[in-house]
Amino acid sequence: GDRACIADYKHAPKGHAMQVRLYAEDPGKNFQPSSGLLTHVDFSGSASYLRVDSWSESGMTVPAAYDPMLAKIIVYEDNRAAATGRLIEYLGVAHVEGIVTNRRYLEQILWSDVVQRGDHTTSFLNSFEFDDIGIEVIKPGTQTTVQDYPGRVGYWDIGVPPSGPMDTLAFRLGNKILGNESNAAGLEITLTGPTLKFRCESVFALTGAQLDASIIDANGESRCVEYGKAIAINAGETLKLGKLVGDGMRAYLCVKGGLQYFDYLGSKSTFTLGQFGGQSGRALQLGDVLPIKSTILTGKEQALSQDNFPSLTKQWEVSVLYGPHGAPEFFTPEDIETFFATEWEVHFNSSRTGVRLVGPKPDWARQDGGEAGLHPSNIHDNAYTIGAVDFTGDMPVILGPDGPGLGGVVCPVT
Numbered sequence: 001g002d003r004a005c006i007a008d009y010k011h012a013p014k015g016h017a018m019q020v021r022l023y024a025e026d027p028g029k030n031f032q033p034s035s036g037l038l039t040h041v042d043f044s045g046s047a048s049y050l051r052v053d054s055w056s057e058s059g060m061t062v063p064a065a066y067d068p069m070l071a072k073i074i075v076y077e078d079n080r081a082a083a084t085g086r087l088i089e090y091l092g093v094a095h096v097e098g099i100v101t102n103r104r105y106l107e108q109i110l111w112s113d114v115v116q117r118g119d120h121t122t123s124f125l126n127s128f129e130f131d132d133i134g135i136e137v138i139k140p141g142t143q144t145t146v147q148d149y150p151g152r153v154g155y156w157d158i159g160v161p162p163s164g165p166m167d168t169l170a171f172r173l174g175n176k177i178l179g180n181e182s183n184a185a186g187l188e189i190t191l192t193g194p195t196l197k198f199r200c201e202s203v204f205a206l207t208g209a210q211l212d213a214s215i216i217d218a219n220g221e222s223r224c225v226e227y228g229k230a231i232a233i234n235a236g237e238t239l240k241l242g243k244l245v246g247d248g249m250r251a252y253l254c255v256k257g258g259l260q261y262f263d264y265l266g267s268k269s270t271f272t273l274g275q276f277g278g279q280s281g282r283a284l285q286l287g288d289v290l291p292i293k294s295t296i297l298t299g300k301e302q303a304l305s306q307d308n309f310p311s312l313t314k315q316w317e318v319s320v321l322y323g324p325h326g327a328p329e330f331f332t333p334e335d336i337e338t339f340f341a342t343e344w345e346v347h348f349n350s351s352r353t354g355v356r357l358v359g360p361k362p363d364w365a366r367q368d369g370g371e372a373g374l375h376p377s378n379i380h381d382n383a384y385t386i387g388a389v390d391f392t393g394d395m396p397v398i399l400g401p402d403g404p405g406l407g408g409v410v411c412p413v414t
Helices: 002-010 080-091 103-111 113-117 122-126 168-178 333-341
Strands: 016-023 040-042 050-054 069-077 095-097 135-139 143-147 186-190 195-198 202-208 211-216 222-224 231-233 238-244 250-255 354-358 378-383 389-392 395-399 406-409
Touching: 016 080, 016 103, 069 080, 080 103, 080 113, 103 113, 168 186, 168 202, 168 250, 238 250, 389 406
Parallel strands: none
Antiparallel strands: 016 069, 040 095, 050 069, 135 195, 143 186, 186 250, 195 238, 202 231, 202 250, 211 222, 211 238, 354 395, 378 406, 389 395
């Protein structure tokens, strides 16, 4: 009996420990599990009061058929108030990006008066009101990606293209309207727009090719959206972007404060072929929640008339530099003359990687590419640049912001 008393005394409980569990689930959709690529995971921190048990790392995938718990975060302090403060502090710096998590939900529970006082029970959550933020993707559109300007600069020599918006002017004007930083991330929308539900109030601007655009409120009433000006949208309202209503192919949606993604190699731009940047390194999908800040109109935004935007048409005259591979070494003089005189048609199989052109076949100055290959367009690999027009066989391709930095075909102009 004496020994038992001594043991109890030596190991008497002291201080206060508290734990939260970080889940890959969406509190805004009744805690629906969220699966996908973890693009950024940061559980750094090695304080004596902190313990994090987790399997999650950047680049891992949360599967759809497994328990969605990402981490157990445990803190120990002298008293309950200090432990609660430590948990709130750590949740503010711990980050998991690429999927939806319950991190903000946990923060708000810890900040609530009921939990601060220690009066909560399991039924407390039934009446707890979660103040969510973000943009929920109801329909993703044909191809909608996160981009920023000037993109991923400085990695071209190792084969990583800059990406960024196809129409850099329209994109930058969208940020200018909102008073954003020049490198704020937004959405590039191709051909058909997404349907987006705003979980918090925000301000956005549309530029580029015009889409059928409207805002639908909680009662199902809709109002039209003007291009080229800052538009306020309330929490719970839905922005519906439909089909193109004019010429052009790509529109841009910028939000005040920018989309809140982490940089990957210095940029938030999506490079779909490399599967990195933006929203999980891919185009938007149903169920994605895009991170934003809650914002309101401040009066400092500016509207731009259509005179500030270039006119989008179905026919373009494009300025180029001749070279590096011209006549008479690779093409005949007649080939080059025909190339400049032709009205080329954009091929349906075009993308951000390259815009294929349909037109006359060259006669070529050579029978083949010699050591480089059988076709006369073949040469030993050389550096490409954005805007280079390379001949993949007999078809010219204008290389885009997601295009290759190296290849083995001739480029008559840039």
